[in-house]
Amino acid sequence: MSETEDIERLLRADLRRGGGSEALARRFAEYAAGSGEADVAFATVDTPVGTTSVATTERGIVSVGLPNHPLDDFVERLASEISPRVVEAPGRLDQARRELEEYFSGERKRFDLALDWAIVPGGFYRKVLEATARLDYGEVMTYGEVAMSAGNPRAHRAAGTALGANPLPIVVPCHRVVRSGGRDPGNYGGGRELKQWLLDLESADLDLDKI
């Protein structure tokens, strides 16, 4: 087929100049998310401590990534635990992105987002995260206290495990649950430094309010 090699080369070369599929794919993704044909939409958000991600279903925010958590892992988890019909659609997440940005810059103390608890395990885990969700900005609780609010005061270790599996960090503020006594805030999916950074962010704001 060597006699047509030049033609083959031209055919391929012309298409490389085409481009434009990125904008079309974005338009498709937004439409698929807005019309409910896609089950999950996600977007990334820039914060002072790194890029994070947030995902929604039709019911509400279903997952929040921690800053610098690999985006691929975040999306894989959405696909395996909710549905593979996942698209990146920032437009669908306008409000969530704005609220997260405001939170990270210290301007927001409470989230006004509908939540979808679909990938929160049931039972005690769920009770722990519900108790955590009731914590106010700047307020902290120990693992033992959160276990007690969840109805099992002796299960502080299980409470820690439940918080570690929180699919909605920041919004369900598991960073506000800390170790009793001492300066170590305790484990955090995004690292102890991040946990301390979040606690500092919230306490700095409280101090300002008192002035």
Add this chain to the structure above:
Amino acid sequence: MGKVSPRPFNAFLEEHRSPVLAFLRAMVGPVDADDCFQETFMSALRSYETLDGGNPRAWVMTIARNKAIDHHRATGRRPVPKGDELPDVPAPRAPEPDSGLWSEVAALPDRQREALGLRFAADLRYREIAHAMNTTEEAARQSVHEGLKNLRRRIEREGG
């Protein structure tokens, strides 16, 4: 959980958006390709679970080919005149660096046009082209070959 999960759709879209658009542009022209693109990926999204471990490129191109055929049926016309006759008015040429070859492809018989699109725009193997066109590998190879020969003949006649 526990079952093998298909790839997230966004990764599938990212991987195939370029060849799908290139193929559709070759089949229905640059303007209508945009609509066919949306329809192709909407169908793919709706029936995503039917991919189920199959060849994703061949699968999405089969959908794209069907959308192009539907489009031709719906508009009741082909993008350019049939057969070997040349248009009275020269087809509008793409901006300078483009050789304009794809507008010649659009004038080829259906099977050849599709085969060339699947081969060079979608970058499919002959086995995958055969699957997308519901034919044999040998027939797919033949259609590509005939298409290229035809194309050469058209260019030479035009240039001479």
